């Protein structure tokens with residue numbers, strides 16, 4: 065702490081300089097940091113680390129009580145011509161990747177796409193590896209890329225973002241305020257003033273800095289905004305689910321607009337059609353990502369409509385063009401085991417069986433296809449005929465209707481749908497990722513509608529629609545890498561403004577959690593979860609799982625971090641050891 069304060073004190077000299085420069089008029093306001101980053105997702109963390117590498121004091125404000133953002137739930141990264149690809153014997157090149165992306169994405173921002181594709185190995189892969197990220201697998205994305213480019217660690221992208229979070233927590237020139245939601249942005253002499261609210265206490269706070277990076281993510285968690293900017297070539301679905309995060313509210317667009325920023329491509333959105341209504345969401349809006357490679361897909365008239373193994377883009381276009389924009393997965397007892405639903409609660413097969421497969425509010429389940437159709441509201445004769453025809457074509461090895469398999473493409477891993485009980489799972493479109501947002505210039509500086517940069521304001525990651533590199537269709541893994549790339553760029557650019565405002569003598573005061581008594585922590589846990597206190601969103605989601613699975617508190621809370629809020633860096637670091645129990 066002493067070191068941090070001494071370093072923070074270097075502002076003293078700048079203060080005198082500031083006064084001298086301002087003549088005898090107004091002294092410049094004191095800054096809480098050289099740079100404020102809004103959001104501790106992968107873009108914000110990359111920006112903070114890069115800026116601190118360039119000597120800036122950084123304050124990160126994060127609305128959630130934990131960091132990492134969407135990357136915690138995400139999978140892999142689209143990276144080009146990497147050492148791992150070479151080790152796997154995959155020949156890739158910048159030109160090949162560019163061609164693939166331009167074809168897949170349609171209407172991509174070619175300049176940014178070129179920059180990203182060329183930078184993805186040195187600026188993203190090499191940098192992440194240097195931060196301790198271990199890439200272990202490269203997967204293909206059939207129909208989308210001509211060679212495998214989808215890079216994975218040993219699990220989800222938690223293992224990509226957690227090393228960044230860990231490093232940011234270790235560095236004293238970076239302060240992170242958790243549970244602090246930024247609500248306003250105002251230009252002042254020499255920089256910006258941010259308004260914010262501590263969600264737990266309701267306390268409002270203001271922070272000042274010469275530079276601000278907006279890295280608050282997309283707007284796909286706000287169905288109102290998703291509908292308002294719905295891609296015009298499809299009707300708005302009668303039922304639309306929310307497949308993004310609780311904090312993906314589009315707050316950064318509002319902040320940008322307050323500062324006079326231009327926005328673009330808001331109608332470019334990645335809409336997934338694999339949404340299953342989350343049975344645990346009483347509002348019925350949250351969507352779970354569901355897949356079953358053993359299923360056939362049928363429409364409301366009980367007929368197949370597509371090669372079920374078609375690339376995602378084709379499936380999305382087909383489903384969004386259907387009347388009702390919804391369809392059913394039909395599978396049998398043997399196919400049941402191949403159902404995958406993403407998310408912490410559903411990794412447990414028993415929970416999946418009890419709350420999804422055996423839950424009549426979500427899934428049709430019956431001993432015959434006829435009864436299944438009646439339950440699901442599908443025409444019984446048509447459904448029976450569809451399944452019979454599919455089974456016959458499978459036996460003959462030739463899908464004459466949709467070419468899912470044929471003489472040149474044997475039906476691997478597919479079985480006839482003939483073993484009771486039969487299942488019908490209805491899926492809907494769900495919002496996922498923003499492909500448009502704040503417009504940025506070459507240095508990740510936020511631009512005004514006339515194209516001029518807004519001084520001291522930068523943006524990175526999904527709030528910029530990752531700079532438009534995806535065009536109309538998000539590719540596999542094409543968000544995380546560009547978020548790192550634009551994050552580092554913004555961090556580097558913003559660090560150039562360090563010292564423009566005199567720094568306060570000590571780091572900003574951020575609210576720490578209030579300690580809880582031992583009895584509150586244990587006996588009171590269930591009651592606290594029910595109370596739904598503001599700022600408790602993640603704590604409550606996590607500990608509902610803890611109670612449900614009867615995990616022992618000491619499995620995660622021990623060695624210096626009891627069942628208590630984390631109030632210092634050491635405890636925050638300790639907390640990071642527990643994330644993979646659920647993510």
Ligand SMILES: Cc1cc2nc3c(=O)[nH]c(=O)nc-3n(C[C@H](O)[C@H](O)[C@H](O)COP(=O)(O)OP(=O)(O)OC[C@H]3O[C@@H](n4cnc5c(N)ncnc54)[C@H](O)[C@@H]3O)c2cc1C
Nearest residue numbers: 103105107127133134139140246281311525526541543544
């Ligand atoms: C379920 C899921 C799976 C995905 N899978 C992949 C994948 O496999 N590969 C891939 O490349 N991409 C994937 N994506 C997309 C990718 O994860 C995101 O685009 C990327 O993580 C965005 O990073 P970000 O830092 O820009 O934003 P975010 O991760 O959204 O982080 C923004 C942060 O800002 C905080 N915040 C928001 N508003 C405020 C405010 N007002 N004040 C303070 N803080 C605020 C949020 O709490 C959040 O922590 C997936 C997305 C989802 C939802």
